[in-house]
Amino acid sequence: MRTLPPMSTLRAFEATARTGSITRAAEELCRTHGAVSRQLRQLQEHAGTTLFDKDGTGVRLNARGQAMYDVVRAVFDQLEQGYGRLLDQARxxxxxxxxxxxxxxxxxxxxxxxxxxxxxxxxxxxxxxxxxxxxxxxxxxxxxxxxxxxxxxxxxxxxxxxPATFGPVRAPAYKTPLRAAVRIAHDFTSSAWDQWQRLSGKSIAHGGELTFPHTHLCIEAALAGAGVALVEQRLIHKELRDGQLVAPHGFVRFAxxxxxxxxxxxxxxxxxxxxxxxxxxxxxxxxxxxx
CATH class of the missing domain: 3.40.190.10 (Periplasmic binding protein-like II)
Incomplete structure (x- = not known):
């Protein structure tokens, strides 16, 4: 026999701890504020200890609550992933x-x-x-x-x-020469500029650099006229076709x-x-x- 509190109390606890609010947890679980509060009290009575401290008009996890949340969150994540695999198999x-x-x-x-x-x-x-x-x-x-x-x-x-073909692209209104342009780079593949310069025989000087964690943000920055972004050709097919971006130096095939x-x-x-x-x-x- 397992010694576990009712699953409904764990759901209320997880949602409250994750959102930091009984009100938001109640909205997520489609329950009333009072119902979630009762489930939290029931869990704490079952555990024989408090898990939250008052924080103004709200609540916050105490040390025991944080330790409990680390366990519950990991179990819920694993359960969600396993259930997702079951749904995939069923479909x-x-x-x-x-x-x-x-x-x-x-x-x-x-x-x-x-x-x-x-x-x-x-x-x-x-x-x-x-x-x-x-x-x-x-x-x-x-x-x-x-x-x-x-x-x-x-x-x-x-x-x-x-093949993967990359080229520097900019908004038509961004007229700064490549040798003085602001370089827009991806945080995790910044070496792409070095590879393009080596393969194309062209270079971009240090007119400044902007970096972003996703390529679509680099593209948006180029569209806004912030500088020159190095992008794979397929990803900007529409913008090139519609004239929102131009590639004056063409594209080169990467290794x-x-x-x-x-x-x-x-x-x-x-x-x-x-x-x-x-x-x-x-x-x-x-x-x-x-x-």
Missing amino acids: GPSLHVACSATFAMRWLVPHLVDFYRLRPDIRIRLSMTSAREMRTEGADVVIAWDLSAYAEADRRRALYLA GGLMAVPAARELPRDMDVFIGWLRGTLGAEGEEGGS
Whole structure:
């Protein structure tokens, strides 16, 4: 027999601790403020100790409450992930794909409708993560172009998808010469500028630098006229077509290209179908856009 408090009291505790407010916890749980307060009292009586201290008109975790929250949060996270996997299995075959938020929003999601027309029986579950966090999501495959931080075993398993072509882009009104322009860089792939300069034979001087943790923020900064951003061509196809951005120095193909990194040596079922579709679609666009 397990010695545990009622699950409803743990849900009230977790929501209150996470949101820092009984009122917000009540709204999230669709309960009244009084009902959540009663559940918190019931939990504390069951534990024989207080978990919160009064903080003005609200409450805050004390040391015992914080220790309890660390345990409950980890268990709830694990339960949520496990239940998510159960739902995925119940809904049918699925592939868990991790990629950068910008690639997901600007390329993959808009193209998924074509994949679903071909294979409506396969569901794609997406994790949109930064380059630094990609490997933490338990994905079946990671899509990335810069594998320099990956383990050697991961790089050996990587599957080539398509060329990756990068170029400096700016708003039409930003007339500063490249040698004096403000450089807009990605926090986690700042070496991209060095690679572009080496491959193109051109250079950008130190007119200043802005850095952002996501490529779509770099793009937004360029659109706002803040400087020159180095971006993969596919991600700004619309902006180039509509004249919102210009690429006066063209695009160059980076070493390696866009890659798919499976999480294990044995590919999940239907992974080859998805990889084949990615290669065909990305490759076709690369041929249309040129390099």
